[in-house]
Amino acid sequence: MMNLACWAVPIRDGYVLRADRSTAAILQAAPSRSPQFWGWRIALIQPQSQQFSAPLAARAATMAVDYARMAGDAAPRDGSRRRGRMMIWMEVALGLALIIASGGHWVPALAGAWLLAGRRWLRWLLGLATPVAQSPAAPAQSPLVSSDAHAGLGRIERAMREVDDDTAAYALGAVLARADGLDEVAEVYEALAGGMHPSTLPPHIGFWVADETLHNPWRLALPAPAAATGGPG
Amino acid sequence: MAPLEPSIAVQDSDPNAQLIDAFVVPTDTGSVVLIDADYGQLDAVAGPFQIALYSRLPLSMGELAVIRARVEADLFTHAVRTAGEGRRWLLALLTGLLELGVVGVLLAFLFLNREPVHAVVAWAVPLGFVPGLFLAWRAVARRRVGARARATLEVGELLPTTAIGRDGDSLARLRDLWRFIDQPNEPRDLMRLERAARVRVRWPAAARFYRALAAAPKVSTPQGRLARLRARARGQWAAPHPLTYLEARSQ
Numbered sequence: 001m002m003n004l005a006c007w008a009v010p011i012r013d014g015y016v017l018r019a020d021r022s023t024a025a026i027l028q029a030a031p032s033r034s035p036q037f038w039g040w041r042i043a044l045i046q047p048q049s050q051q052f053s054a055p056l057a058a059r060a061a062t063m064a065v066d067y068a069r070m071a072g073d074a075a076p077r078d079g080s081r082r083r084g085r086m087m088i089w090m091e092v093a094l095g096l097a098l099i100i101a102s103g104g105h106w107v108p109a110l111a112g113a114w115l116l117a118g119r120r121w122l123r124w125l126l127g128l129a130t131p132v133a134q135s136p137a138a139p140a141q142s143p144l145v146s147s148d149a150h151a152g153l154g155r156i157e158r159a160m161r162e163v164d165d166d167t168a169a170y171a172l173g174a175v176l177a178r179a180d181g182l183d184e185v186a187e188v189y190e191a192l193a194g195g196m197h198p199s200t201l202p203p204h205i206g207f208w209v210a211d212e213t214l215h216n217p218w219r220l221a222l223p224a225p226a227a228a229t230g231g232p233g
Numbered sequence: 234m235a236p237l238e239p240s241i242a243v244q245d246s247d248p249n250a251q252l253i254d255a256f257v258v259p260t261d262t263g264s265v266v267l268i269d270a271d272y273g274q275l276d277a278v279a280g281p282f283q284i285a286l287y288s289r290l291p292l293s294m295g296e297l298a299v300i301r302a303r304v305e306a307d308l309f310t311h312a313v314r315t316a317g318e319g320r321r322w323l324l325a326l327l328t329g330l331l332e333l334g335v336v337g338v339l340l341a342f343l344f345l346n347r348e349p350v351h352a353v354v355a356w357a358v359p360l361g362f363v364p365g366l367f368l369a370w371r372a373v374a375r376r377r378v379g380a381r382a383r384a385t386l387e388v389g390e391l392l393p394t395t396a397i398g399r400d401g402d403s404l405a406r407l408r409d410l411w412r413f414i415d416q417p418n419e420p421r422d423l424m425r426l427e428r429a430a431r432v433r434v435r436w437p438a439a440a441r442f443y444r445a446l447a448a449a450p451k452v453s454t455p456q457g458r459l460a461r462l463r464a465r466a467r468g469q470w471a472a473p474h475p476l477t478y479l480e481a482r483s484q
Binding site for chain 1: 298320353372
């Protein structure tokens with residue numbers, strides 16, 4: 001099974017759930033892995049307080065990971081494909097230049113033809129350019145969700161509790177989270193400190209689980225991934 | 234409400250496990266997790282992967298879960314990236330030899346026909362043929378790394394438990410690094426740590442890690458009211474040596 005992490009960031013009225021930034025990379029690698037590992041072992045990372053019941057945690061964590069999976073399809077790929085295209089264009093240009101400059105000699109013309117198409121054709125024929133096989137990955141097993149207390153998150157929650165003003169508390173939370181290297185947590189608090197209501201958080205920041213929802217997990221609804229303005233996690 | 238079960242705590246390593254060493258090392262502002270492992274050398278066929286944690290203080294289960302998720306992401310992203318290398322390396326070698334033959338004939342042609350119009354041919358040789366030869370050389374040189382990456386994708390699994398690191402050399406290196414930073418009147422500075430890791434502790438991976446950390450861009454601070462609140466809160470609440478700055482990095 002794949003080890004995933006999902007943050008339950010404590011706020012004034014409930015929690016903001018979001019998948020860890022590693023989730024996108026894990027899910028992008030999943031189609032290349034053997035199907036026997038297509039299962040999720042999700043660690044729900046929360047402060048010391050055990051606010052989440054098992055069904056709520058399972059549903060919320062699965063939704064957060066599901067969202068990261070759906071939004072991850074649109075995530076930008078690395079630059080290797082662009083570099084590959086540049087190489088092809090350079091080979092084509094050099095091949096044409098060699099053929100034109102050959103002046104009727106067969107040796108430069110042959111080298112030009114090799115650069116123009118020969119090398120790529122041979123690599124394709126021998127299967128050297130075939131990418132690693134991928135299958136559409138879908139979780140084959142029901143997710144296993146565990147609840148793990150995070151010392152840093154607990155410290156932040158306790159510090160915020162001592163501040164009365166909401167905005168100041170969120171600003172404090174953002175500072176402490178950045179100091180602890182908890183960037184996902186800091187992004188949530190920064191959005192809230194900027195005056196955003198938890199219910200209007202952008203999907204890539206997370207989704208709100210209000211205190212009243214803690215007793216009724218089926219009221220949870222996930223925002224549409226198409227509305228995302230940035231990558232998940 | 235039935236509470237959720239926590240993950241399994243830190244335990245001894247699995248006898249068949251391929252250990253991935255994770256060290257909690259000091260930095261200028263606290264501590265970070267350094268993953269000192271060459272993913273290309275891990276053999277998934279020999280057994281599952283497991284994180285071996287070296288830390289002078291116990292970490293919470295949530296921190297361990299984050300480290301595990303980051304290592305899983307690093308490990309399998311590396312495997313996907315390198316799985317294509319060295320596949321059918323013999324055919325790649327033959328293609329390289331064929332390409333070398335074309336280059337040889339072209340150089341012989343240039344040697345025998347020294348005309349100004351053929352200057353373009355002289356330019357085309359390094360630009361057009363070196364990448365092809367490099368691809369063939371890389372397929373041969375990295376065939377074992379590619380095979381291990383494919384094995385990782387096929388049978389590799391990161392265990393959900395974290396083991397206590399017990400390697401004597403690793404423990405000694407970590408202890409020496411912390412001793413250096415714990416000296417009184419010793420300022421916490423990334424470049425001093427880099428030098429200590431390189432010269433005193435003789436730990437090249439840690440020295441590279443500190444160099445990379447020093448070169449990493451800092452997080453920008455937003456302007457306005459939030460920045461003022463941050464500055465006020467920083468002085469009042471920020472812990473001097475937070476332990477939970479978690480960053481998984483492969484070498």
